[in-house]
Amino acid sequence: GAVVSQHPSRVICKSGTSVKIECRSLDFQATTMFWYRQFPKQSLMLMATSNEGSKATYEQGVEKDKFLINHASLTLSTLTVTSAHPEDSSFYICSAKRTANYEQYFGPGTRLTVT
Amino acid sequence: KQEVTQIPAALSVPEGENLVLNCSFTDSAIYNLQWFRQDPGKGLTSLLLIQSSQREQTSGRLNASLDKSSGRSTLYIAASQPGDSATYLCAVRPDDYKLSFGAGTTVTVRA
Numbered sequence: 166g167a168v169v170s171q172h173p174s175r176v177i178c179k180s181g182t183s184v185k186i187e188c189r190s191l192d193f194q195a196t197t198m199f200w201y202r203q204f205p206k207q208s209l210m211l212m213a214t215s216n217e218g219s220k221a222t223y224e225q226g227v228e229k230d231k232f233l234i235n236h237a238s239l240t241l242s243t244l245t246v247t248s249a250h251p252e253d254s255s256f257y258i259c260s261a262k263r264t265a266n267y268e269q270y271f272g273p274g275t276r277l278t279v280t
Numbered sequence: 281k282q283e284v285t286q287i288p289a290a291l292s293v294p295e296g297e298n299l300v301l302n303c304s305f306t307d308s309a310i311y312n313l314q315w316f317r318q319d320p321g322k323g324l325t326s327l328l329l330i331q332s333s334q335r336e337q338t339s340g341r342l343n344a345s346l347d348k349s350s351g352r353s354t355l356y357i358a359a360s361q362p363g364d365s366a367t368y369l370c371a372v373r374p375d376d377y378k379l380s381f382g383a384g385t386t387v388t389v390r391a
Contacts, residue, residue, distance in 0.1 A: 171323075199358065206383075208284075209369070209379075211379070214377075214378070246354075258323055262377060266375065269379065270326075271316075273326040
């Protein structure tokens with residue numbers, strides 16, 4: 166149990182376009198989901214905390230108008246990268262906090278490449 | 281702000297040797313500490329989770345210790361195998377559920 170999926174696993178988009186990444190908890194409910202960004206050979210950096218039914222909380226330095234987060238249900242959070250630039254190219258990983266035991270379970274990640 | 285450091289950044293050992301991976305953190309007020317494995321281009325797999333009240337956790341060939349007062353944790357992997365080659369990340373969790381990650385130790389086990 167406690168499986169988290171992400172879609173797509175890889176995406177290539179052109180500079181200036183927007184791309185949406187989905188994070189789903191498949192077999193449990195998650196009132197809170199987290200979005201991380203990882204650059205090559207670096208650690209995961211928390212971008213924002215997504216709470217079901219309310220606005221996301223962004224970490225310092227993360228542009229909320231560029232990285233739009235929506236947590237519309239207890240099993241789905243989406244991250245939309247708007248007006249993407251090559252420097253947005255990165256590995257994006259989500260995690261979902263299981264309400265029952267408060268542990269975080271991680272998705273497989275999405276590789277975004279902006280050309 | 282919590283800082284998590286992992287040393288060494290990379291490690292290469294022959295098959296069968298024991299692995300010792302270190303993690304240190306600056307703020308001892310943590311709820312738990314977790315070790316993850318990450319394969320190239322993949323997500324995270326949780327290996328061991330140690331609550332702040334615990335000193336160690338074991339799972340098969342893996343053993344993790346925690347010394348909260350000194351801000352240290354060590355992951356031991358016994359009798360390493362080529363399949364253990366991966367990046368190992370440690371993360372600490374304060375009360376607000378926001379995990380702070382180290383940069384990881386990349387392990388290569390040579391056959």
